[in-house]
Amino acid sequence: xxxxxxxxxxxxxxxxxxxxxxxxxxxxxxxxxxxxxxxxxxxxxxxxxxxxxxxxxxxxxxxxxxxxxxxxxxxxxxxxxxxxxxxxxxxxxxxxxxxxxxxxxxxxxxxxxxxxxxxxxxxxxxxxxxxxxxxxxxxxxxxxxxxxxxxxxxx
Numbered sequence: 001x002x003x004x005x006x007x008x009x010x011x012x013x014x015x016x017x018x019x020x021x022x023x024x025x026x027x028x029x030x031x032x033x034x035x036x037x038x039x040x041x042x043x044x045x046x047x048x049x050x051x052x053x054x055x056x057x058x059x060x061x062x063x064x065x066x067x068x069x070x071x072x073x074x075x076x077x078x079x080x081x082x083x084x085x086x087x088x089x090x091x092x093x094x095x096x097x098x099x100x101x102x103x104x105x106x107x108x109x110x111x112x113x114x115x116x117x118x119x120x121x122x123x124x125x126x127x128x129x130x131x132x133x134x135x136x137x138x139x140x141x142x143x144x145x146x147x148x149x150x151x152x153x154x155x
Contacts, residue, residue, distance in 0.1 A: 011048075
């Protein structure tokens, strides 16, 4: 497990820090991820894709947590985020609206949203990372667009 931590730990910490905005929170997420793997006896059959996806899910769970949401809003106030991906209409939104969207998106939809809009991966890259088909990712993007339209009041 030590070789996996040395090999992938730095990249996972950077990824988590980018999502959470906190070096300490990022280190906590990565440490807990590896501790949980050891506790479950999964010390040899772990891939970077699995670790990356697990770290993303753990970060999303922290963001959804009310305490974390409040800290983000206190820190960033009305900071805006620009969403761009493919033919999706570019929108500028506040962190509060982004948090509302993440609260609406369940599991795989939230993961797809982060991979596409935060990490700027292609749908093909997301499909490979999540171990699913490109069509499934496309269907999830359509569901995300529906949530965005509803959140923004677009008919």
